[in-house]
Amino acid sequence: MTSAQPIDELARRLGERLKADRLFRPGDPSYAETTTLWNGAVTSRPALVVRPHTGAEVAAAVTSARESGVGVSVRGGGHDWAGRALRGGLVIDLAGMRDVRVEGDMAVVGGGGRAGDVIAAAAPHAMNVAVGTAGAVGMAGLSLGGGYGPLLGTAGLAADNLLGADVVLADGRLVSTEDDPELLWALRGGGGNFGVVTSMRVRLHPDRGLVGGMAVFAWKEASTVLSRFAELIADAPDGLTLLLEMTVAPGIGPCLVVVPVWSGDPRQADAAIAKVMSLGTPITTSVGATTQKDLWGQFDQSVPQGMHWDLRTRNVAELSTGVIDLLTGWADTRPGPGAGIGLRQFHGAATRAGADDSAFGLRASHVAVEISAGRLPDEESAAYTGWADDVSNALAAVSLPGGYPNFLLSDQKEQIAHAYGAHSERLAKAKEFYDPAHIFTATPLPGRDALNI
Numbered sequence: 001m002t003s004a005q006p007i008d009e010l011a012r013r014l015g016e017r018l019k020a021d022r023l024f025r026p027g028d029p030s031y032a033e034t035t036t037l038w039n040g041a042v043t044s045r046p047a048l049v050v051r052p053h054t055g056a057e058v059a060a061a062v063t064s065a066r067e068s069g070v071g072v073s074v075r076g077g078g079h080d081w082a083g084r085a086l087r088g089g090l091v092i093d094l095a096g097m098r099d100v101r102v103e104g105d106m107a108v109v110g111g112g113g114r115a116g117d118v119i120a121a122a123a124p125h126a127m128n129v130a131v132g133t134a135g136a137v138g139m140a141g142l143s144l145g146g147g148y149g150p151l152l153g154t155a156g157l158a159a160d161n162l163l164g165a166d167v168v169l170a171d172g173r174l175v176s177t178e179d180d181p182e183l184l185w186a187l188r189g190g191g192g193n194f195g196v197v198t199s200m201r202v203r204l205h206p207d208r209g210l211v212g213g214m215a216v217f218a219w220k221e222a223s224t225v226l227s228r229f230a231e232l233i234a235d236a237p238d239g240l241t242l243l244l245e246m247t248v249a250p251g252i253g254p255c256l257v258v259v260p261v262w263s264g265d266p267r268q269a270d271a272a273i274a275k276v277m278s279l280g281t282p283i284t285t286s287v288g289a290t291t292q293k294d295l296w297g298q299f300d301q302s303v304p305q306g307m308h309w310d311l312r313t314r315n316v317a318e319l320s321t322g323v324i325d326l327l328t329g330w331a332d333t334r335p336g337p338g339a340g341i342g343l344r345q346f347h348g349a350a351t352r353a354g355a356d357d358s359a360f361g362l363r364a365s366h367v368a369v370e371i372s373a374g375r376l377p378d379e380e381s382a383a384y385t386g387w388a389d390d391v392s393n394a395l396a397a398v399s400l401p402g403g404y405p406n407f408l409l410s411d412q413k414e415q416i417a418h419a420y421g422a423h424s425e426r427l428a429k430a431k432e433f434y435d436p437a438h439i440f441t442a443t444p445l446p447g448r449d450a451l452n453i
Contacts (some may be wrong), residue, residue: 007047007089010068014050017060022096024049034075034093035086038136040377041308042083046073046091053096055166055174055198058111062196062439063172065090072439074196077114077138081309082409084442092196094138102127102204106163111198113139116300118202119292127204128263128292130155133243134303135296140165140197145406145443146189146360148368150212150261150295151205153241153348159188159360160353161203167195170439174198186430189360189420191405191443194434211269212261212295213287219254221280222246222328228279229258229343230319233367238348239264240272246327248337252283260287261295307338310385312371312392313407313415314399319343319367323398327369330391335383338374341391343367359430361402361421368404369395405443416444 014023024031025048034049048070052058065072071088075095078085085091094112100121101108107118107129116135122128132142132149139158147158155161164177165187175195177184186194217225226244233242243259260276262269273287286298316323331341346366353363371391373384401418408415420427424446431438431445 006069010064010070010090011048013064013068014048014061017064018050018052018057022051022053022057024051034095035091036078037075037083037085038079038305039081039083039309040306041310041381042086044083044086046086047089049091049093051093051096055168058092058094058168058196058198059172059174061090061092062168062170066170066172066439073441074192076112076141077136079134079137080141081311081407087441094140094196094198097198105204105206107202107204109139109200109202111140111196111200115139115142116296119296122204123291123293125204126207128155128207128210129202129204130158130161131296132158133259133296133299135300136305139202140200141192141442142406143200143202144187144189144191144197146404148344148346148404150241150243150259151263152346152350153236153238154263155205156349156353157189157360159358160350162188163201163203165197165201166199167197169195170435170437182430183434185357186359186427186434188358189405189423190427190430190445193431193440193442193445195440207292208263209266209269210261210263210290210292210295211266211273211288212259212290213285214298215258215260215276215279215282215285215287216249216252217256217258217280218252218283219256222256222331223324225256225258225280226319226324226328227321230324232275232279233345233347234318236345236347237264237268237272239268240276241348242276242345244343245340246331246342247340248334254331255283306377307374308377308379308381310373310381310388311407312388313403314369314371314392314395315362315366315403316369316395316399317364317366320398323395326394326398330387330394333387335373335387336375336379338372338376339384339387340372340374342370342372344370355422359420359423359427361419361423362400366400369399370404370407408444410444412444417446419444420446
């Protein structure tokens with residue numbers, strides 16, 4: 001059998017089960033759209049793309065691929081930086097399933113729905129949703145991997161707000177987590193490794209009036225700003241969640257961008273934001289009363305589509321003087337303006353989720369370090385990839401075990417082994433139960449050795 005025959009057989013089966021306008025091959029007008037990712041460095045392209053519109057059509061696609069012996073991957077929002085959405089001969093593109101329906105304090109979100117779609121649907125109901133810092137990111141991919149975000153202190157992780165899901169398993173069955181709490185547990189932090197989420201139910205939170213934005217500080221103040229930042233996050237109330245970027249801003253140069261978001265009692269917002277402004281002497285500020293839609297629109301503008309990216313991740317228990325010196329030293333050696341280091345505060349509601357409510361591993365207060373090496377398409381990659389690796393390796397000695405699964409690569413075995421904390425064995429068993437043939441490969445999981453078999 002030639003390599004083309006399984007694909008031809010798959011195309012035949014899909015043609016019998018789905019409408020012709022659901023299937024795309026290289027050269028078709030819509031093929032490029034269905035295979036474009038946020039990270040322009042990803043060059044892999046599948047032999048076939050199917051764009052289903054219903055859970056039954058997803059099931060038909062999974063069944064057809066299994067019968068034809070063709071590998072499958074799933075494209076949600078197209079924001080997966082590592083290219084996992086374009087693995088396998090068949091890509092199931094969920095862009096045809098972006099519907100969002102608000103029902104009281106819950107949103108019912110199609111498998112291809114994006115964070116921005118949920119934000120827009122919730123806004124007329126005076127509700128907010130726990131999401132990351134990109135409106136363009138797929139809601140399912142974000143939530144299944146964990147989902148740090150600016151509402152983390154009051155709303156928890158995106159995964160903590162996943163109330164239920166409809167899932168097509170590897171054997172083609174469409175099931176609901178209403179009947180399977182173990183599957184829901186695995187989806188909350190275990191990634192898209194157990195099936196295709198065709199619909200999800202997400203908790204919404206009353207909008208009490210957000211205050212947020214960005215404050216930019218000169219790089220010459222880096223040590224002072226970071227030391228005060230460390231003190232602030234060590235005692236920050238739930239309502240104040242902070243992000244910090246060591247970056248290069250147009251017209252300013254190297255700098256620190258601090259992003260405060262207040263989602264607590266509106267009467268306490270001014271005092272909390274004043275502490276942020278006192279981290280140093282701001283060059284520019286855009287912090288004030290806002291809406292989730294407007295604030296997330298600013299976030300999307302700051303990270304354009306199509307750049308080439310390498311990401312690495314580490315977690316530190318605190319921003320000690322040694323950690324601050326290490327981070328600022330490596331930031332000074334960045335290979336270009338697109339390379340930077342981000343800090344994500346983990347505190348408040350996210351630390352109080354039940355230890356056995358989700359597969360997410362680290363619930364203690366910490367700071368997630370995001371090492372991002374972004375470059376233009378015509379820039380040489382080696383210097384950027386090398387810098388990201390060097391920063392990560394230098395941080396290893398002062399970091400907690402593991403790292404954020406959404407940013408880990410499959411060859412980072414040591415970090416993967418610890419990324420899910422005490423849940424590794426249970427998660428590995430869930431993988432063997434729901435997908436014993438390992439049809440789905442999303443965020444990396446501990447290997448079979450975690451089962452002690």
